[in-house]
Amino acid sequence: MATHSSTTTQKHLAVLIDADNAPAAIVEGLFEEIAKYGVASVKRIYGDWTGPQLGGWKKVLLDHSIQPIQQFAYTKGKNATDSSLIIDAMDLLYTRRFNGFCLVSSDSDFTRLASRLREEGLTVYGFGEEKTPKPFVAACDKFIYIELLRDEAAQSPNAEASVESSVTPDAKPVAAEKPKKPKAPIGFITKILDDIADEDGWAHLSVLGTNISKLRPEFDPRTHGFKKLSDLIKAYPQTFELQARGASAGGTAMYARHKPPSK
Structure with missing residues (x-):
């Protein structure tokens, strides 16, 4: 090593x-x-x-x-x-x-x-x-x-500026149709979360990300239209909960859990 x-x-x-x-x-x-x-x-x-x-x-x-x-x-x-x-x-x-x-x-x-x-x-x-x-x-x-x-x-400000400068005043830029993002593997993420969660069902978000990558190295929230894993989790409030907690070294640490079924 x-x-x-x-x-x-x-x-x-x-x-x-x-x-x-x-x-x-x-x-x-x-x-x-x-x-x-x-x-x-x-x-x-x-x-x-x-x-x-x-x-x-x-x-x-x-x-x-x-x-x-x-x-x-x-x-x-x-x-x-x-x-x-x-x-x-x-x-x-x-x-x-x-x-x-x-x-x-x-x-x-x-x-x-x-x-x-x-x-x-x-x-x-x-x-x-x-x-x-x-x-x-x-x-x-x-x-x-x-x-x-x-x-x-392509989404960077410089790229956008170069596109705009190449368009003549009379011409209207045609918006390129963006390919549809594949649906996030919610079932897979849920299973990983359940496996690593504590007794109350919570798991550190970074640990969740690490365990997902171990099983699927190609997993990336950006593939599904999200900048970060936390953004993906937030987008499915019916399935997941996200909680910010104070970290020992200051700042906050993010935790997630599989939302318990409503009684």
């Missing part, structure tokens, strides 16, 4: 990006998301930089201090990028300098790598498209669909 001074609580993360299976459009949202989990101490991206297909990534590498790793396609139809990324991941693992890895790809070839890193006690955060094969998703501690990162980028 990685060794670090007890004076710091920040996780040191190695970010490894498969350029062949991740679009450059997510770069802003990607590193904002990674910042929630720790410090991106190493940032590397793998691909064949001699071709034009990675032009989008080339434009943003310097801005985000991402180190490009050149990998030639030695054999047509074989993905040498995967092998290079995996070898580097294992080299970084054995330095014992990291608490976790961020694997950015929708490729199931990294399933065993994710499992191996977790065997060493490291946290693995996966980032990929919704089409990512289930085995890779399940092999990660937490899996974030990059479509969510794209949605957040």
